[in-house]
Amino acid sequence: MDANKKCVICGRAAVFYSSYLKQELCKKHFERMLIKRVKSNINLYKINNKSFKLENQNKCGKEFLKFIFKGMESSGGKKLSSYTLEDFAICVMKFFLFHDAADKRINNRSFSPLFNVSENEIISFFNLKNIKLQSVDRNRKDKVVLDFLKEIEERRPGGMISVVKVGMKLGII
Ligand SMILES: [Zn+2]
Numbered sequence: 001m002d003a004n005k006k007c008v009i010c011g012r013a014a015v016f017y018s019s020y021l022k023q024e025l026c027k028k029h030f031e032r033m034l035i036k037r038v039k040s041n042i043n044l045y046k047i048n049n050k051s052f053k054l055e056n057q058n059k060c061g062k063e064f065l066k067f068i069f070k071g072m073e074s075s076g077g078k079k080l081s082s083y084t085l086e087d088f089a090i091c092v093m094k095f096f097l098f099h100d101a102a103d104k105r106i107n108n109r110s111f112s113p114l115f116n117v118s119e120n121e122i123i124s125f126f127n128l129k130n131i132k133l134q135s136v137d138r139n140r141k142d143k144v145v146l147d148f149l150k151e152i153e154e155r156r157p158g159g160m161i162s163v164v165k166v167g168m169k170l171g172i173i
Contacts, residue, residue, distance in 0.1 A: 007029050015128065019157035020116065020158065041114075045106075053078070058119075060123060061087075063126065079111070081104075085117055086119050093148070094141070
């Protein structure tokens with residue numbers, strides 16, 4: 001954390017650079033913006049349910065969904081998948097690189113409200129609450145693709161989001 005960096009919203013010390021918003025944020029506004037993004041995804045796709053069944057594809061994602069939808073869990077509710085930005089970015093890249101069939105949809109039988117939320121953001125979110133989360137284990141091929149995506153992200157913050165957006169535009173995910 002760089003002491004000189006300030007939250008664009010309130011001017012307090014920034015704790016996180018959001019590559020999604022391209023903004024420095026303090027703890028309060030980082031948390032608020034991240035939760036807001038998930039809720040606006042729910043609204044954008046007109047998911048009007050009051051109860052949700054949380055799926056367990058990605059354990060980081062599941063923890064975050066549990067935090068946001070506390071008290072709204074029900075076995076008969078709308079299914080929410082816990083796939084994150086990484087899962088969808090890997091899926092789109094494998095489609096292009098290896099012609100792998102895309103096996104994830106943002107909105108199908110279950111809805112994926114974390115399609116534009118990264119594991120890095122989720123881990124930081126919990127770190128700021130002194131809760132340690134491990135990043136998700138992936139098979140070798142997915143790891144190689146994710147390392148490549150992370151390198152892109154380092155050179156151009158927001159690169160992973162761009163990959164997912166292209167995938168959405170082309171109807172891959
Ligand atoms: Zn702030």
